[in-house]
Amino acid sequence: MQYGLSKHSTKNSGSMKYSDVNFRYFKKNRYSIAALLPLVPDAKVVNEPRNGIMLYSFSTPQKEYVYKEVDEHRKKLNAVWVAGGPHPSARPQEVLEHFDYVVVGEGESVLPKLIEVLRRGEIPEIEGVGRLEDGEMVLKPQRKYVSIDEYPPFSPQMMAPIEITRGCPHSCGFCQTPRLFGRKMRHRSIGKIVKYAKYRDVRFISPNALAYGSDGIEPNLEKVEKLLSSLKGKRVFFGTFPCEVRPEFVSDRALEIIGRYCYNTHICIGAQSGSDRVLKILRRGHETAEVYKAVELCVEHGFKPVVDMIFGLPFENEEDERRSLDMVRWITNKGGLIRAHKFMPLPGTPLEHYPPTQISDRVKRVLGKLALKGKVRGRWEL
Ligand code: SF4
Structure with missing residues (x-):
């Protein structure tokens, strides 16, 4: 069938063929x-x-x-x-x-x-x-998700971290991942990951690195260890950007495995808020206690915790804000780094119609001071 574009009919309407x-x-x-x-x-x-x-x-x-x-x-x-x-x-x-x-x-x-x-x-x-x-x-919607194992993670023309997992069973209100890629985790096989891990530093893409090989709810650390041990001899970075970890997946054993096989000196953890009330509204599926524990464990195992926090979240009141700042101070006192983000309502998410709340002067002051000391990074004022 030849086409004529309904709305934009200009030069490219009719039976135009394109090679490039x-x-x-x-x-x-x-x-x-x-x-x-x-x-x-x-x-x-x-x-x-x-x-x-x-x-x-x-x-x-x-x-x-x-x-x-x-x-x-x-x-x-x-x-x-x-x-x-x-x-x-x-x-x-x-x-x-x-x-x-x-x-x-x-x-x-x-x-x-x-x-x-x-x-x-x-x-x-x-x-x-x-x-x-x-x-x-x-528009006829696609009926199924792809198997990521059947596709290369990048082209030799343009390298990128290897996507090891796609999809997420969690349902955080601000996040597009489960809406775009579904709630079932799809993992790349170890054989394919090893095949593409040819360059000097091996990094990964995953919604939660420590969920590799699992359903995303219960860790499967045997599979994580099998993956990392298969990459022996490489400079592997695991649990670092762009594949952070959920706090409840951080455990002694998980950190021992990362310490044994990987080069990273830090672990990126998604916390998002210091208020249990807000975490519940966000449907994060974990509480602040798990964040505090994950940070403690990282420090004990010699990793610097790098923690993502979102400011300007809808429903945040003064008390929630105070709790988030307490968490920021506690983590930075432990030697951790905060990656601060300003909430952005993303289309397709449950929070898409909720505008960000104003970030208070108190938050700006605390984050600004810590940023000057190199303990907070990010763009929370835009
Ligand atoms: S923020 Fe992370 S854990 Fe939450 S839904 Fe998105 S990918 Fe999943």
Whole structure:
């Protein structure tokens, strides 16, 4: 079938065929491009829009910039514009105000088929690809999640940490991961991880490194040890960005295993709030006691705890804020580092309609002082 684009019909309507495929690169979408490049081996990575099939992967903070760029260039270029990633998956209708097609959900099984159809100049009628028809969105959702083991984690053209696990059984109110990738953890096999762990420093992507091989609720440390022992001789970093750990997964045995096989001197832990009341509303599935215990254990085992905290969360009152600051002071007194974030309501999450609360002068003062001493990092005032 030939296509005529309903909303954006300009140069790229009709039976236009495209041979060049371009991934639009931003620093923030590096890992997505690295994972998708092996699926389109002749694609180029570009820093500005070009003629051809223009692929964008982006998150909510980049959307205004991306929309502006696409709107400015679509009349000047002979291109078809395709969006994917966390924001397009959560807001396909909005994205189609600017793009010709939107990939909703995981790109691995969709992208090669989509490129093939676009190269033939046809309308893609593919599960997981949305488009406008007479101003209405047409989209058949993807029916299943991919097996990450069947796809390379990156391309030799663009390296990235190895994604070892996708999906999360938890349901934190601010997080897109379970909404985008489902609640069942899918793990890459040890054999495939070893195959791709060829470079000097081996790092991973996971929603919770210590959940490797498990259902994400109960750790499977035998599997974690098997993975790490299979990588002996490499400089392995485990439980560090971009694969932090949940606090209740931190145990003596887990830290002994990391200490035995890995190079990291720190462990990244997601705490998010120092208030049990707020953690409950967020549906974090753990309490502050587990954060305090995880930090103690890290210190005892000689690791620096690096703890993520979110400020400006909805429902936070003065008492909650005080408890979060108490936690910040306690962790930094123990020699830990806080990575402070400002709450951002992300589309597709239960908190998407809750604006951030104002960050108080007290919080700014405490974080600012500790930041000057190098004990807090992040951007909490934006
Ligand atoms: S914040 Fe972490 S634990 Fe919570 S839902 Fe997201 S990925 Fe899962």
